[in-house]
Amino acid sequence: MRILLLVSAFNGLSQRVWCALRDAGHEVGVLLSISEREIIDGVRAAAPELILCPYLKERVPAVVWQRWRTVILHPGPVGDRGPSSLDWAISDGMRSWGVTALQAVEELDAGPIWASRTFPLPALPPRKSALYAGPVSDAALECALEVVTKAADPSFSPVPTENTPTETPGARPRALMRQTDRAFGWDEPTETILRRIRAADGSPGVRTEVGGLAVYAYDAHPGLARGSRPGTLLGRRQGAVQVATGDGSLWLGHLRPAGQYGIKLPATTALGERLRGVPNSPIEAYAEAEAPNTYRQVRYRRTGAIGWLLFDFYNGAMAPGHCRRLLAGLRHAAGQDTRVLVLRGGTEAFSNGVHLNVIEAAPDPAAAAWANIRAINQVCREIIACTRQVVVAAYAGSAGAGGVMLGLGADVVAARDGIVLNPYYDIGLFGSELHTYTLPRRVGADRAQRLIDDKLPMSTAQAVRTGLVDEVGPRHPEAYGQWLTLLAERHGDARAARKRRAAKARRLAAERIPLDVYETRELAEMSRDIYTDRSGFAAARHAFVGKLRPSATPRRLLLTGDAGPIPAPWPRTGDTGPAAERHTSAAVRPAVPVSA
Known part of the structure; x- marks a missing residue:
């Protein structure tokens, strides 16, 4: 079937639907709703x-x-209408919610119903973006597939809304949620403030005041401190600040200064000099926390012969500080006497590469971008060079650009079903993360080049077919965690792990071209993008950070004859061994001849 996705932006959900429909054999295109x-x-x-x-x-x-x-x-479920459905559901503490597929009519959200799904909501308020990327995305995809099936049935007619009773108590038409609806005072209970902020995360945030600065607050987590005057800055850690509430405290990971040109940034970056005198309370990835829910972005734990390095960066963006913390955790984990090291990212996002917001807000964006790519490259090198453990890169969440490349140096790449991988964003950067070394070794030189050139999202099914991913686990996060444990135990067999580590060490030692050469080539290209802006990185970055609407739908996404046939998923042919062990000497777009 020829299906057109009409969207305001080609966001994560739109990409997931696009991938699933293509995997099902449909011809799918995208049209951005730029104007009538x-x-x-x-x-x-x-x-x-x-x-x-x-x-x-x-x-x-x-x-x-x-x-x-x-x-x-x-x-929203049947009966719900309005542009702030998830905001109201979280703010009001709804215990269940849903997604409805409605036919477009003159009145918004009032058309006849093609499909609907409901799902439970947790008692602890979820972040709106996490709810959207998880249960909402799952329900929406099920609805989309049901709609396509019904559209192929000439006898099907959608059911009028008035003939479909709601399954969710409280679902009703609601107005746009405004800042007056979101407002809170720091003297209110922690749970109330947490719910308000999470109902507005990642957009638009909740306007408040922190450290004397008017800001929009995001990325809130319960704190442990009690007994201080509400609104007081109590501490800072890993880019976040701790603020006293009426009955405890909250960590705020990100803030956006109020005003026309405010950029969402790590809270400590946004507040800057206003944090003078506020105590810093660092915590290492391997340190024992004062409580299970202590705020930290990277943590290490061990279960028998398996080491687990868990990291969760907001929106998957990695500034130099995030990279340094992850690198320190990696080096600690690699120094342990374990046989397997699992590197697991967040459920909402594994990684999306360098932190474009931090770069854009820096006094010298070029210098900030250069420092950022050098920092993330150190993480990639550590993964590639680890020979003391079998390294499993666990993509629990979607990944983009350098975030996809980040884990490709691992021995095993294990993705959670339903995530989306975007190997290359058209942001005006050549890219680094040692991708000219790792990517061809996983998928072959020709496919690697095609991935870079196509600039298209991939489902996990397609990623397995291409060799980008080795294993795919269950969609449910808890089931994925259990599956990942079994996977790690399988790769942790003492004899097999020792043999695999030795083979990797020999392979690295026998490389004719050192890793330094690959990185030097990539950085040579990146230096031209960053310092001479040869490919429009500055404008593309500004548009991304400012969420500027594009002037046209990218041609590669269109559903027209002019765009050419949509390429079929690549068949997986050739070697039958693990993708990580296949070797191809050619590099992707080498900056200097590969024979150098």
Whole structure:
């Protein structure tokens, strides 16, 4: 079926639906809702059999929905309407929520129903972005697949909304949630403040005051301190600040200074000199925490012969400080007498590479970008060079750009089902992370080049077919964790692990071209992108950070004859051994001849 995704942005959910429909054999394109005229012209050019809208904030023009079947995936259960569905659900402490697939009509969220799903919400308020990337995404994908099946059935007719009772108590039309609805005072209970902030995370945040600065608050976590005057800055750790509440404290990981040009940044970066005199309380990845929920971004634990290095960076962005903390944890973990080291990222995001917001806000963005790529490269080198353990890179969350490349130097790459991998973003950077060494060794030189050139997201199914990923575990985070333990135990067999580590050590020692050469080539290219802006990195970065709307849909995403046929997923042919052990000498876009 020819399916067009009409979206406000090609976000994570839209990419997941796009990947799943392509994996199912459909011809799928994307159209960004830039303007009414662009929508009408784009739909006419695409001539789809079905229009799906996984993420659409704008109204569908009547001329479109009256002629083409158009179905909206609304992040709320039957009976819910409005643009702030998830915000209200979290803020009001709803115990269940849902997703509804509605046919587009004149009135927003009021069309007949094609499909719906419900799911429970946890008692502890989830971050809105985590809820969206998890249960909402799962339910929306199920609805999308059901819609496509029903669209192929000529006898199907969607059910009018008034004939479909809601399964979720409290679902009703709600207005846009405004800052007055989100407001809190620091003298209120921790749970109340936490719920307000998480209901607005990652956008738009909640306006408040921290350290005398008007900001929007994000990335909130319960703290342990008690008994201080509400609103007082109690401490700082790993980029976050601790603020006293009415009955305890909260850690705030990110803040955005109020004002037209405010950029969301790690809280300590945003507050800067205002933190003078605020105590720093560092904690190492391997240190015993004062409580199980102590705020920390990197932690190490050991179970028998398996070492677990867990890291969770907000939105997967890694500034130099994040890289240093992860590197320190890696070096500690690699120094232990374990047989397997599991490197597991966050459930919402494994990694998305360098921290573009921090770079954009820096007094010297070029110097900040250079320091950032050098720092993340150190992490990549540590993974590649680890021969004391079998290294498992566990992609529990989606990854993009350098974040995809980060774990490719591991012996085993194990992804959670349903995540999306974007090996290359068109951000005006050549890329580093030792990808010219690791990527061809996993997928072959030709496929590596194609991944870089295509700039398209990949499902885990396609990633396995290409050799980018070795194993795929269950979608549910807890089930994935249990599966990952069994995987690590399997690779932790003493004899097999010793043999694999020895083979890797011999392979590294026999490399004709040292890792330094690969990194030098990449950094030579990156220096031109960063310091001479040859590929428009400054403008692309500014657009990304400022969430500026593109002027057109990228041609590679269009559903038109002019864009050429959509490439089929690559068949996995050739070697039958583990992808990590395949070797191809050619590099991707080498900066100097490979024979140098």
